[in-house]
Amino acid sequence: MQSPNPAGAQLQQQLEILQKGFEQLVQRVPETIHLSCLSQNSKDVNRYSDCMMKRSKRVDKEMRLFDFKMVFMGNQFEKCIQSGDTDKCVESAKADVQRYINEFQKSIN
Numbered sequence: 001m002q003s004p005n006p007a008g009a010q011l012q013q014q015l016e017i018l019q020k021g022f023e024q025l026v027q028r029v030p031e032t033i034h035l036s037c038l039s040q041n042s043k044d045v046n047r048y049s050d051c052m053m054k055r056s057k058r059v060d061k062e063m064r065l066f067d068f069k070m071v072f073m074g075n076q077f078e079k080c081i082q083s084g085d086t087d088k089c090v091e092s093a094k095a096d097v098q099r100y101i102n103e104f105q106k107s108i109n
Contacts, residue, residue, distance in 0.1 A: 007089060018098060025104075037052050069100045080093075
């Protein structure tokens with residue numbers, strides 16, 4: 001999200017910190033899914049494969065939902081800074097992103 005205004009720059013700076021944590025979470029997803037499916041289906045390759053497919057599809061869906069939520073948050077942020085307190089807008093947007101990350105993490109586990 002690139003924004004020429006100071007509030008947008010402030011939000012961008014704060015979101016970069018959150019993005020690093022989210023990237024680390026996403027990088028661990030394949031290993032987490034593998035270990036979970038393997039522990040549940042260690043003796044049956046077909047059940048393991050089915051588990052991996054189902055979990056992978058869920059992750060793909062949740063990633064798309066996260067992207068859509070971010071687009072929505074960006075639109076809400078732009079409206080907020082046009083009509084209100086920019087510090088409050090930045091904090092609200094940051095809280096939204098943190099909530100979206102937490103929702104993503106819960107839904108893929």
